[in-house]
Amino acid sequence: MADLKCTIAGIESINPFWLASAPPTDKYINVVRAFEAGWGGVVWKTLGEDPPVINVSSRYGAHKDQKGSMIGINNIELISDRPLEQNLAEIRQVRQEWPDRVIIGSMMAQVEESSWKELAIKIAAAGVNGIELNLGCPHGMCERGMGSSIGQVPEMIEETTRWVREATNLPVFTKLTPNITNILWAAEAAKRGGAHAVSLINTVNSIVSVDLDVMAPNPVVGGKGSHGGYCGPAVKPIALNMVAEIARNADTQNLQISAIGGIETWRDAAEFIALGADGLQVCTAAMLYGFRIVDDMIDGLSNFMDEKGYQSITDFKGLATRNTVDWNALDMNFDTKAVIDPDSCIECGRCYIACEDTSHQAISFDVEADGTRVFTVVEDECVGCNLCAMICPVPDCIAMVPVENDLPYLAWPDHPKNPIKAAE
Ligand SMILES: Cc1cc2nc3c(=O)[nH]c(=O)nc-3n(C[C@H](O)[C@H](O)[C@H](O)COP(=O)(O)O)c2cc1C
């Protein structure tokens, strides 16, 4: 059976599944339940200086798909609202009881060197395996000069990372905000500051919905709402891209990556690892389905690895990174066409409407004498956009088939229609 052990920033974990810093990791009882369920580690809910923050009621908003399933949530919660010493005492206790599990202390402080260093030293003394800097909270804390207000300024990312590096010998994870133009600026700054790893993503600025009776964004607090931090399956594409950017950038590719953002299944986990993640963190999926969801993730990931012959996570870590390129490196001579399987088609016509109205009028629609509706791809018109295959409700009914054209690889910089090339 595949070995799910992993090492990130020099920290060994029995599996790559850690709970991200959030309510599931806010106290002893939750963390112990998580470890009993099989999670390899936790990033403790962000600790700050006393006095503890005060949270509002309510705190979470939902974004649902048309069937009512939650595809994302947002929150306007702050960091831990319990006294620092209480959290540290509980960390010490879990540390003693669960020596084989990873505990990372998440922290944030006022932008003062002494504040960061003193807090980091206290957290380190509680017996954590590493420290994560929360530079991403996009609500509440940033209005106090912390969270994303640090994470959006590369110089401040570098500085706070360096302060914590200087204060302790522990591995430092700098947690990045996605609310930034270019994630590489943040990752490069973390690296300059001496981060052993980057954790990403924190939550995305959002208003998930508006209460049309109250006329305020959800969650509504006494008739008013605020923007919150968005997470869950809906943010996975943003997180995958940012992880890939860091993993394939020459200056940051040696940074270890603790990937976060919409991980709900073993497949999500495998995709992040394939794009370069060394470890994984999960928040929303555990909040929506409970801690036992890690069973499915562990089983699924090890089955996948067994099937593919990967004995350890490092065997497939980053294998998709090399195939993640800039647009300019794509082969302009590659061609693919849609092919409809008439036997599995249920004649719903969705492919026809989509291609007719919004794509390339490449699907013909005929009615036979017996009333059967026949949908056929007009090969010459099809540009291989994938739309029909994506919307067809019958799995594998529309296949995208590469066209054998014997043309050589040709990228845009060398294409004769590129005006710059033509001018040469
Ligand atoms: C209710 C809630 C509270 C959170 N609190 C924190 C926090 O205190 N510190 C932190 O670094 N991230 C916090 N996060 C962000 C998560 O750690 C994580 O980065 C984000 O939710 C993306 O992962 P997911 O899609 O698996 O939820 C919080 C998220 C939620 C939903």
Ligand code: SF4
């Ligand atoms: S792949 Fe795109 S262009 Fe081709 S038939 Fe489907 S929708 Fe039309």
Ligand code: SF4
């Ligand atoms: S969308 Fe799929 S099932 Fe519906 S008509 Fe097109 S090929 Fe047939």
